[in-house]
Amino acid sequence: MDPQPPGGSALWEGHDPSEGAIYVRVCPALQAGAGVAGVGTAIAGPQVFWAAQAPAANVDPAQLAQEALDKMTLLGPDIGITPKPGGQGVVGMPVYMWTAQTAETYGPNSASASAGGVTVTATAKVKRIVWDMGDGNSVTCTTAGTPYKAAFGKKASPDCGYRYSEPSSTQSGGRYHVTATSTWQVDWQVNGGGETGQLAATRNNAVNIDVAEVQVLN
Template sequence: MRRAGAAATVIAIACGWLVQNPAMADGGKVVCDGKGACWIVAADTQESAGHPGRHGKSASSIDGSSMKPKCRDGLQSNVEVPCALDGLGTWSNAHNCYLKAAVPQPQEGDPAREGHAADDGAVYNAYCPNNPNMQNMWLAQAPNGVAAAVDPRVLALQAVKKMTLLGPDIGIAPRPEGKGVVGMPVWMWAKDVPNAWGPVVASASAGAVTVTATARVSKVSWSMGDGSKVVCNGRGTAYKATFGKKVSPDCGYRYDQPSATTPSGKYHVTATATWAIGWEGGGQTGQLTEVRANGVDIAVAEVQVLN
């Protein structure tokens, strides 16, 4: 620590300010505001509202309420410092630094991780007045009072949990309340319902990190109830009576056996949607997949030919 005559040397933390020596000078004392600016005031000065002069022995300090809670450095100097600084993080007495979790977190193999795996501890941006060369540090656990590192991937999963993703809202011809015929075209489609087709958007936040996820159905796999499957990459085309006996242009099927051959007398048709979910936030992007299913029963009869 250095002394400049009898006066304490003061440097502003907000842009590199640091109280180099907290000792009383000519009866003065050092005070700091919530933004990290420090100055010398008279020892008997009462803290009150107003901004003091940089060298004001007789100047008043800031409102004492803005100084709470108060923190002190962990050095022998025992300097009172702001507990948090905008953009720099939270004061860690154990490390004598302002720390905040790095966003995004460095990937495995990055030198900042000091050889630790991506799921082992976290890297924190560091502003250390007594060690200006220290820019980050790996820590196994978040220091007391410092917000833990936020993994955007975890927030992405939380965002997905907020979504009410459903299985396809099934459209099918023949209709469940009707009856189809062996050999006749079957039309299948997924109705355009947001929570059953998308897009569905949701966000999740922790600290200063917000992740937004968007989900859309990428494909629908149809299990026809007779052991066959049909994969459709789009919603399919809704059947209209004017189509008559035409075949679906993008999502159809034909049964070659009547449903009477099944225990229930009907074919149980299951539509399984694959949701493709893209997310971004915290300086990262990613993809997730969810699967949802829905089902209906349809009857398919065999046409009897009379001689």
């Protein structure tokens, strides 16, 4: 504790200040059902105690990895899609899906956390993006996708695409609600070698698009 309490404080538990010192500790503990990948961090209240010698730090590298992950800004995909929201696509035409590749939306994204002389560095990268197309089907892409260009014409996306078989007018609200969910793989390592591990995180984003059916005139 800094500063140490005065000599007459009850915190000394009857000990003479020359015999030791008053310490404060805060103990992180993992609890299920919260935070990233179903695991969250609960912090117990500060504990004040007397000790004759400074207690040795008991550092959990996995906990430091979680703290490093918590420092990162990880976002859902920065969605690019054809047809664009506000525009209109056509049944049977290729749909392109992609995300902007930034540290926050695709990685790599890194951060470190330290305690008791131990430093852990965690690096997060998107492993896959699952696109829920809003019609009951989904597409899993292991790349960031290819942004559409007019020169591609009617060619299908080479790595992350789809085709609707029905117009969005069949849906409630008249649009397809497309949700993109990215799974981040977080690899961590104790600096200087030693223990390693892995965490996971998910983030999502969504847009609405219109898809029409071509009307044929006789």
